[in-house]
Amino acid sequence: MILHIQHLSFSYSETPLLRDLSLTVEKGEIVCLLGPNGSGKTTLLDCVLGFHRTFSGSVSLCGKNVLSCTRQTLARQAAYVPQIHTPSFPYTVREVVLMGRTAQAGLLGAPGKEDRALCGAALRRVGIEALAERPYTSLSGGELKLVLLARALAQQTPLIVLDEPTSSLDFKNELLFLDTLADLVKNDGISVLMATHALDHPFYFESKGLPVRAVMLKKGEPARVGAPSDLLTAQTLLDVYGVCASILETNDVNGRSVKTIAVLGREEKAE
Amino acid sequence: MKRTGITKPMRRAVLIAALFVLPVVFVAASLFFGRYPLPVRDVLTAFIRPGSVPLATKVAVWQLRLPRALAAAFVGASLAVSGAAFQSVFRNPLVNSGILGVSNGAGFGACVAIVCFGGGVWTYLLSFVFALAAVVLSWFAGRISRVTTTITMILGGTIVGAFFSALVSVMKYIADPYSQLPSITFWFMGSFASIGYSHLLALIPMTLGILLVFLSRWRLNVLSMGDREAAALGLDVRRCQFLVIGGATLCTAAAVCISGTIGWVGLVIPHIGRMLIGNNNQKLVPVSISLGACFMVLMDLLSRTLTGAEIPIGILCALIGTPFFVYLLKKTRGGNWT
Numbered sequence: 303m304i305l306h307i308q309h310l311s312f313s314y315s316e317t318p319l320l321r322d323l324s325l326t327v328e329k330g331e332i333v334c335l336l337g338p339n340g341s342g343k344t345t346l347l348d349c350v351l352g353f354h355r356t357f358s359g360s361v362s363l364c365g366k367n368v369l370s371c372t373r374q375t376l377a378r379q380a381a382y383v384p385q386i387h388t389p390s391f392p393y394t395v396r397e398v399v400l401m402g403r404t405a406q407a408g409l410l411g412a413p414g415k416e417d418r419a420l421c422g423a424a425l426r427r428v429g430i431e432a433l434a435e436r437p438y439t440s441l442s443g444g445e446l447k448l449v450l451l452a453r454a455l456a457q458q459t460p461l462i463v464l465d466e467p468t469s470s471l472d473f474k475n476e477l478l479f480l481d482t483l484a485d486l487v488k489n490d491g492i493s494v495l496m497a498t499h500a501l502d503h504p505f506y507f508e509s510k511g512l513p514v515r516a517v518m519l520k521k522g523e524p525a526r527v528g529a530p531s532d533l534l535t536a537q538t539l540l541d542v543y544g545v546c547a548s549i550l551e552t553n554d555v556n557g558r559s560v561k562t563i564a565v566l567g568r569e570e571k572a573e
Numbered sequence: 574m575k576r577t578g579i580t581k582p583m584r585r586a587v588l589i590a591a592l593f594v595l596p597v598v599f600v601a602a603s604l605f606f607g608r609y610p611l612p613v614r615d616v617l618t619a620f621i622r623p624g625s626v627p628l629a630t631k632v633a634v635w636q637l638r639l640p641r642a643l644a645a646a647f648v649g650a651s652l653a654v655s656g657a658a659f660q661s662v663f664r665n666p667l668v669n670s671g672i673l674g675v676s677n678g679a680g681f682g683a684c685v686a687i688v689c690f691g692g693g694v695w696t697y698l699l700s701f702v703f704a705l706a707a708v709v710l711s712w713f714a715g716r717i718s719r720v721t722t723t724i725t726m727i728l729g730g731t732i733v734g735a736f737f738s739a740l741v742s743v744m745k746y747i748a749d750p751y752s753q754l755p756s757i758t759f760w761f762m763g764s765f766a767s768i769g770y771s772h773l774l775a776l777i778p779m780t781l782g783i784l785l786v787f788l789s790r791w792r793l794n795v796l797s798m799g800d801r802e803a804a805a806l807g808l809d810v811r812r813c814q815f816l817v818i819g820g821a822t823l824c825t826a827a828a829v830c831i832s833g834t835i836g837w838v839g840l841v842i843p844h845i846g847r848m849l850i851g852n853n854n855q856k857l858v859p860v861s862i863s864l865g866a867c868f869m870v871l872m873d874l875l876s877r878t879l880t881g882a883e884i885p886i887g888i889l890c891a892l893i894g895t896p897f898f899v900y901l902l903k904k905t906r907g908g909n910w911t
Contacts, residue, residue: 351805373804374807376805377808381805382802384801388664391847392852394851397853401795404806405807406807412855413791457806
C-alpha cells in the first residue's frame with residue numbers, strides 16, 4: 303500500500319471541509335480526485351504532501367506517518383506536480399528537472415553524476431530531451447507541464463501527486479500528458495493521485511485497462527469512492543454538481559470503448 | 574559541436590581557475606598604481622625584500638594599497654554574492670543586497686556614531702550592529718502567526734528600511750552642518766580611503782557569510798521555485814532560508830560597515846553574471862563572487878587615481894557600471910529575460 307488515509311478530517315473554519323475520509327492508493331494504481339470547486343481536492347493533496355498539518359486522522363506514505371516525516375523523507379515517497387507554476391529565473395529545462403534530486407542531496411550537497419544521468423533518463427522518458435537546454439520560461443504550457451512531470455519523475459518516488467495537471471492544456475497536449483502518465487503507471491508501476499476537473503480522465507484510464515478509482519468529494523459530505531463506471535453516473539453528477547448530464551459511450555482510435563460525459567444543463571433549469 | 578577540440582571538463586577547469594586567479598591578479602595589479610608614483614621594480618622589491626626599499630615605498634605598498642585592495646575585493650564579493658542570494662530567495666531579479674534593510678540600518682548606525690561618538694571605530698561597530706538589527710527586525714516585522722513567508726519578509730524589509738531611512742534623516746537634521754553632516758554624506762557615498770589592517774577584522778564575517786551562501790548555492794535554485802514546490806522537492810525551506818539569509822546578511826553588514834553604502838554592485842553584478850553564464854546558481858554564485866571582487870578593486874583603483882581628489886566609490890560604481898551594464902544587456906539580448 304503506497305498511500306493510506308484513515309478517518310481524515312480537516313476544516314479551515316467551523317464547518318469541516320473533509321469529513322472522516324478513508325482512502326488507499328495501491329502500487330500501480332491511479333486515483334482521481336473529483337468534485338466541484340472548493341470541495342477539498344487540493345486540501346486533501348496538501349494533507350498528503352504534509353503542507354497541512356492540523357488534520358485529524360492519519361495519513362501514511364509507504365507505511366510512514368506524514369506528520370512525523372522530514373521534508374526530505376516525504377519527498378522520497380511522493381513527488382508533486384503543481385497546478386500553477388509561477389515562473390522563476392530562466393533556468394534551462396535540464397536544471398529544473400535536476401531539482402527533482404533535491405531530496406537525495408544533503409543540506410549543503412549538490413547533485414552528482416548519477417543524479418544527472420537520472421535526470422537525463424527522466425527527460426527521455428517524458429519525451430522532451432530536445433528541450434533540455436532551452437530556458438524553461440520560454441516553453442508553452444503543455445511543454446512546461448511535461449517538464450514538471452519529468453522533474454517529479456527524477457524524484458524517483460513510488461507516488462506522484464498531481465493537482466489539475468491538464469487544466470491549462472489544449473486537447474492534444476492534454477492527451478499527450480495523459481498518455482505519458484498512463485505509460486508511467488503501466489510500465490514503471492508508479493502510483494498516481496491526481497485532482498482533476500475533467501471527469502473524462504478516470505474514464506480515459508479505465509479504457510486503457512489501468513487500475514483506476516474515482517473519489518467524488520463534496521463539501522461537508524462523506525466522499526464517494528468507486529470504479530469510474532460505477533461512480534460517475536448521471537445521478538452522482540446531479541447530486542454533487544447540480545447538473546443534468548448524460549454518460550455517452552463511443553470508441554477511441556484503437557477501437558476501445560471509452561466513456562465521456564455530456565453536460566446538458568443546470569438542475570434548476572430542468573423542468 | 575566539437576569543432577574547437579576543447580572538451581567540456583577542460584572549459585570547466587579553465588573557468589574555475591579563472592575565477593580564482595582573476596581577483597588575485599586585480600589585487601596584485603592595483604598595488605602598482607596610485608597617487609604616489611612608484612617604479613614597478615620598487616613595488617616588486619617591497620614584496621620580496623621589504624627591508625631594502627625606502628620606508629615610504631614600504632608603507633605605500635604594505636600599509637596603504639594592499640589592505641585597501643583586499644578590503645575592496647572582499648566588499649565587492651560580499652555585495653555581489655548577497656545580491657545573487659537575495660534575488661533567488663525572494664525570486665525577484667530586482668532585489669539587491671539592501672532588501673532587508675541592511676544598508677539603511679548600517680547608515681543609521683554610522684550616523685549615530687558620527688553624531689554621538691565622534692565617528693572613529695564606533696562608525697564601524699554601530700553600522701555593523703544596526704545592519705544586523707535591521708534584518709532581524711525585518712524578519713520579525715514579516716512574522717505572521719509564527720511564520721515568516723517570503724512575501725511578508727520583503728514587506729518587513731521594506732518597512733524596516735523606510736523606518737531606518739527616516740531615522741537617518743532625523744540624525745542628519747540634528748547633526749552639526751559643518752562637521753558632522755559632511756561626514757554622514759561621505760559615508761553614504763562609500764569609500765575605502767581610510768582602510769588599514771585593523772579594518773580587515775571585517776574579513777572574518779565576510780568570509781563566513783560568503784562561505785555560507787557558496788555552500789548553499791545549488792539549493793538557491795530549488796529555493797527560487799517558491800516555498801511550496803521547494804518543500805515538495807524535499808528542501809527544509811526555513812532552515813535553508815535561514816542559512817542563506819544569515820550568510821548574505823553577515824557579509825553585507827560587514828562589507829557596508831567598512832565601506833559605506835555601495836548600492837549598485839549587489840543588483841548589477843549578479844545580472845552581469847546571469848548574462849554571461851546563465852541563471853544556475855551553482856555557477857552564478859562563484860562567478861558573482863569573482864566578478865564582484867574584480868569590479869570593486871578596479872573601481873577603487875580608479876577612484877584613487879583618476880583625479881587629484883578621491884572620487885567616492887559609490888558614485889564611480891554607478892557612473893561606470895551603468896553604461897557597461899547597458900552594453901551587456903544589448904549584446905546578450907537580455908540573457909533569456911525577454
